[in-house]
Amino acid sequence: MAGDCSNKDSEFYNDIYLTIPELVTIETHNSYAVNDVLWLNSDNFSRYLTEPNQTTQLDVLKTTNAQSFSFTYLLEKKVGTDTWELVLPGNNLIIERGNAVETDLFIAATCLYNANTEEYEFRSGIRLTQPGEYRLNFGYNSVSTTAVELRSDSFNNNLFLNINSTNTELDGSGNYNFTVSE
């Protein structure tokens, strides 16, 4: 025999998928003015999460051995009818907890594990320096349009935990829309 094949061999078996709401929230305001900061916050989610349809909490650290969870987002500004332009915040990207790295296409966010608090921490903001219509989107590197997709940064054959975290601030296209006034 030269090989054995199976429909059970057609995927990656170290992935686990869960849906847990509101792990990443947008600190929304009724209105925004120039020089305000749009904050994103992981609310320091615990290593122990409430998993839907389970009677016991889930220890995500024991499951993944991951010291961080990552997700991506991007900010766009409206520059014409149905035309949006990527905003690269540069020095206006503020990191308070965890990490955020700007690329040419999106911002890569990392929720870092704090062993003292047993929480994954992230809080980062973008200072809004120009007036206009904006939208914040989590759809880059993402399948879901209405959820933030967090993935554990797992190594050494540990399980990867993919958490679809639904966010009520997002519209049907996965955008948080807001306007910055003068």
Add this chain to the structure above:
Amino acid sequence: MNAQDSIPVSKLADRKNEVRIDVLSLIASSKVNLTYERFLNRSFSVGVSGSFANSDKVNDDFDSGNRNTIPKYEITPFVRYNLSKGNSSFYFAELFACANGGDFRQTVRLTDANNVGYYAIQKSDYSDLALGAGVGYKFYIKERLGIEFLVGFGANLIDTDKSPDILSRVGLGIGYRF
């Protein structure tokens, strides 16, 4: 002496046994596959193949989650029918059964002593029986050295939650007939 008497009788007809190694499995998947075949008559033969695999690549793929089974062994009795009626080169068809087994992995949700849940990889064994069929072509060099190409497929029947759904029986065999 008539014309028929002048045709030399093939020694292959008297050599009823053959042992064979599959070089394709050995090279491609670090699997040792040995076969014994007994030629019953001009049309039928029976045999059994045994294989054992221990490939570092397959083991690594298993541990890293790129596959969920490691086939370890296969014992394959078969019966063949000579489609060409020739001795020194011929096409054949075969039916086979395959007892096979190996390792299986799945992700399970467990609860620790503090009543907190976590997911973990759980490994177990599988064993199954497959039935299948194949076709091939064989020719002999100097009426001793057999070269054989074989393509066949079988389906596991019993432990299909764990075992591979399909077994392939594809090989390039080099045999010695005696």
